[in-house]
Amino acid sequence: MENPETNEIVESLKDDIQRHVALTLGSDPFPPRKERYYLGLCYSVRDRLLGQWIETQRSYYDSITKRVYYMSLEFLPGRFLMNYIQALGLEEVCREAVRDFGLDLDELLEEEWNPGLGNGGLGRLASCYMDSMATCKIPGYGYGILYDYGIFYQTIVNGYQHEGCDNWLRQDSPWVLRRGHFMFRINFYGRSEAYEDSAGHERFRWVDTESVMAMACDIMVPGHQNSHVTNMRLWKAISTRDFEFEHFNRGDYIGAVQAKVESENISKVLYPNDTSPRGKELRLRQQYFFVAATFQDILRRFRKNNYSSFDCFPDQVAVQLNDTHPAISIAELMRILVDEEALTWESSWTICQKTFSYTNHTVLPEALETWSVELIGRMLPRHLQIIFEINHRFLDDVGKRFPGRVDLLRSLSLVAEGDGKQVRMAHLAIVGSHTVNGVAELHSQILKTRLFTDFNTLYPGKFINVTNGITPRRWLMQANPSLAELITSVIGDEWVHDLSHLSELAAHADDPEFQQRWQEVRKRNKKLLARYVLRKLGVGINPATLFDMHIKRIHEYKRQILNVLHVITLYNRIRAESLEHHAPRTVFFAGKAAPGYFQAKLIIKLINSVAQTVNGDSAVGNDLRVVFLPNYCVSQAEKLIPAADLSEQISTAGMEASGTGNMKFALNGALTIGTLDGANIEIREEVGEDNFFLFGHTESDVHRLHSGGYDPVQIYESNIELKKALDMISTGFFSPEAPGLFRPIVDSLLAHGDYYLVLADYAKYVEEQGKVSKCYEDQALWTRMSILNTANMGKFSSDRAIMEYAHNIWNVSPLA
Secondary structure, three states: OOOOOHHHHHHHHHHHHHHHHHOOOOEEEEEEEHHHHHHHHHHHHHHHHHHHHHHHHHHHHHHHHEEEEEOOOOOOOOOOOOHHHHHOHHHHHHHHHHHHHOOHHHHHOOOOOOOOOOHHHHHHHHHHHHHHHOOOOOOEEEEEEEEOOOOOEEEOOOOEEEEEEOOOOOOOOOOOOEEEEEEEEEEOOOOOOOOOOOOEEEEEEEEEEEEEEEEEEEEEEOOOOOOEEEEEEEEEOOOOOOOOHHHHHOOOHHHHHHHHHHHHHHHOOOOOOOOHHHHHHHHHHHHHHHHHHHHHHHHHHHHOOOOOOOHHHHHHHHEEEEEOOOOOOHHHHHHHHHHHHHOOOOHHHHHHHHHEEOOOOOOOHHHHOOHHHHHHHHHHHHHHHHHHHHHHHHHHHHHHHHHOOHHHHHHHOEOOOOOOOOHHHHHHHHHHOOOEEEEEHHHHHHHHHOOHHHHHHHHHOOOEEOOOOOOOOHHEEEEEEEEHHHHHHHHHHHOOOOHHHHHHHHOOOHHHHHHHHHHHHHHHHHHHHHHHHHHHHOOOOOOOEEEEEEEEEHHHHHHHHHHHHHHHHHHHHHHHHHOOOOEEEEEEEOOOOOOHHHHHHHHHHHHEEEEHHHHOOOOOOHEEEEEEOOOOOHHHHHHHHHHHHHEEOHHHOOOOOOHHHHHHHOOOOOOOEEOOOOHHHHHHHHHHHHEEEEEOOOOOHHHHHOOOOOHHHHHHHHOOHHHHHHHHHHOOOOOOOOOOOOOOHHHHOOOOOOOOOHHHHHHHHOOOOHHHHHHOOOHHHHHHHHHHHHOOOOHHHHHHHHHHHHHHHHHOOOOO
């Protein structure tokens, strides 16, 4: 029976779509064209969000509530349209409306380009947290940069990664609201000048600077069906002047626009290659650019409430530094308070420490940012003075508490001595924040006991843990609608807002009928992925095989090479017909390597060369296939993860801070093979040891092996299968046209010490993979384990994580 109210909503949406096609796009609505009606639908959905956004912003001011400013150089939101539609509860309405025009909503969704605002887990976590802040009604915003080109668009040419422009804004975006009336001047370079104020106090001002303008651009972030809509405010660099007329009048058009182009480079590309001095300079310019613009915006909001004193600033403002990229914020707020607001140093520092909190995301030394004193002094001269003053007062205090401990002063100093002095941005973030958190229990322990031991001694209680989480709206409800529908049919839909309700699935894990329905959903997802792979790569894969997935950023510590060694071992066993248990397997790889990371790019080439050999060997047939999917992104992950049988989380123990890919896979019913690293430990505790394939050395083992006594050559010589696999790589079996091509990979394992302990974990990894195959052959057992993985993932909701931040770090409460 038709619902008149629903029919009215559908007709209203249809009218709006056609109105936008005609009046916003300036196009004839007839006949309906897919690309035009996609945009018409986008603008119609945006209209409905904007009304809720305005009401949400009014509620912030009406309640004069404390707000959170989540500062991140990356956000990785994925496509917006379906997320918005589901948040508004309009999926069926939208499907019916576009169906009446002879169109399919799923096809329209594919028209959307993935926004190039992030790269990996850091940015995706930030976007999950924005979703949860809106859904949990935590008042706040995300702040970052509106990159024109993102990181890069990855293509694979002859097995090699090629980087192209990710020009996701080339046709503009219906979701980006440009706020030309919010423009702030951002200064660089110049010099710091001392002067005496009217009261006879020495003060400083920053003079003779170069400037660029930061324009605010908003992207809305809705809560799930709660009418609460907040936003990411992303900054776009705009030149302070269009071009130099002096150059133009001389006929030098290129020179006339060069200054404009160079100043706007700040917001062109995410993570410029910083292997060159020019790249380093651009990256620091990016970081200060978005920090300075954000604090001008924060102060604008603070003053809007007519506060007479900055003493209440920390009661109204909580700033979360998402990794070290925004750590220069501490020096910037000190500059504003001391130089522009004429507060004393002591009161300014108290305000800073009460305002900031810092999330550390890595234990890898190369990822703990440092900037040369020379570069900061040249680009941000006043900030360097402030950092030196912070360091001087901090070390003075440490010296009084621990007299004679020169080693301690050297360890804690914000400035590392050496040939070229470096500012340690993590140290600045720790000293200037009231709370520092790790992102998994193991990671937080490493921060306290290994990485920042002396800081933990100095500041007992400052270091805490907030284990990462993911949003179930994106990563189950949207990415895997068939499984979400099955779950809801059995336990109801309360899990969408409270993931702990998934535990109710455990009671159905042994039910043969439910197992069959579960298997049917998984088979459907695998068939959809097989069609996608055929369409993208022209490679046919069998959905009945075990889908084994290793999809993440390409980095040596994530150990894609360990997986490749297992693939080669399987290949050799199949050819020798020596397999006792072998479930036919399709091994998926996806991920990008940083443009300047030679070894990671060579690993991509090796994966593709192995794939070419394995897939082209008729003796192997369908027993083993290898697939590398180019240009890994959120929308591709939404296709891969629901179809995965096995999730590869095999990083060297102690090196993955947390991971969130491991959570997404387990939430969707994939079983995990992994080390005791990052959040793997907590996932295994939740899903049960019997439902997790564990291998490898522990974090303490890794520390011991790094301390001495580890001999990878001895392991190579003593393991026949490992030796054969490595010899095949090094002698050109997979690269006959260039036999020595992969020698650097083998050298990193044998000649250079195997820092990531690939060979040390090889035997146990291969052994555990044998257990995976044997288990997969028993589909009833595998399905039971799959159900229990999903059922026990309630802890890993980003809603839980955000509420921990709100209560334990930010001291904010949800709005009513």
